[in-house]
Amino acid sequence: MLPAGLFAQTRPAQARVWVTPPPGDVQRGAALYQMQCAACHAVDQNQTGPAHRGILGRRVGSLPGYKYSAALAQSRLRWTAQTLNAWLEDPESLVVGQRMGFQVDDAQERADLIAFLATLK
Numbered sequence: 001m002l003p004a005g006l007f008a009q010t011r012p013a014q015a016r017v018w019v020t021p022p023p024g025d026v027q028r029g030a031a032l033y034q035m036q037c038a039a040c041h042a043v044d045q046n047q048t049g050p051a052h053r054g055i056l057g058r059r060v061g062s063l064p065g066y067k068y069s070a071a072l073a074q075s076r077l078r079w080t081a082q083t084l085n086a087w088l089e090d091p092e093s094l095v096v097g098q099r100m101g102f103q104v105d106d107a108q109e110r111a112d113l114i115a116f117l118a119t120l121k
Contacts, residue, residue: 018082018083018086019082019085019086020081020082020085021081021082021084021085021107021110021111021114022107022108022111023111023115024108024110024111024112024113024114024115024116025111025112025115026112026115026116026119028109028112029111029112029113029114029115029116029117030116032109032112032113032116033113033116033117036102036104036113037049037052037113040102043120046063046065046066049100050063050066050068051063051066052117052120053120053121054120054121055079055084055117055120056079056080056081056084056117056118056120057078057079057080058078058079059075059076059077059078059079060072060075060076060077060078060079060083060095061073061074061075069097069098069099070097071095071096071097071098072095072098072099075095077094077095081114081118084110084113084114084117085107085110085111085114087100088103088104088110088113088114089103089104089105089107089110090103091103
């Protein structure tokens with residue numbers, strides 16, 4: 001019998017269906033960001049988590065000055081509304097071996113957060 005951690009890291013890649021989130025509300029997203037994300041993230045500076053300004057369109061794991069997990073640094077993904085939606089729903093299922101220990105179960109809250117993040121150019 002294999003330990004669960006070993007199985008999780010050696011499972012075959014699965015085809016992912018990218019889901020476009022519903023329209024989000026920027027103001028609700030800003031409030032959610034302060035309540036749920038700001039403990040680890042900031043808009044303009046790296047903290048426990050990386051800064052979020054300019055996240056949409058950026059390659060995953062590529063912000064200078066932040067030490068990402070090897071899994072994120074080696075990822076070939078790019079942050080889009082769809083990848084952010086998948087990430088916020090379940091980070092570990094998107095990138096096995098990442099370090100974020102938080103997820104957003106509610107689809108509308110994810111959409112609101114993504115709408116807010118899209119304003120951070």
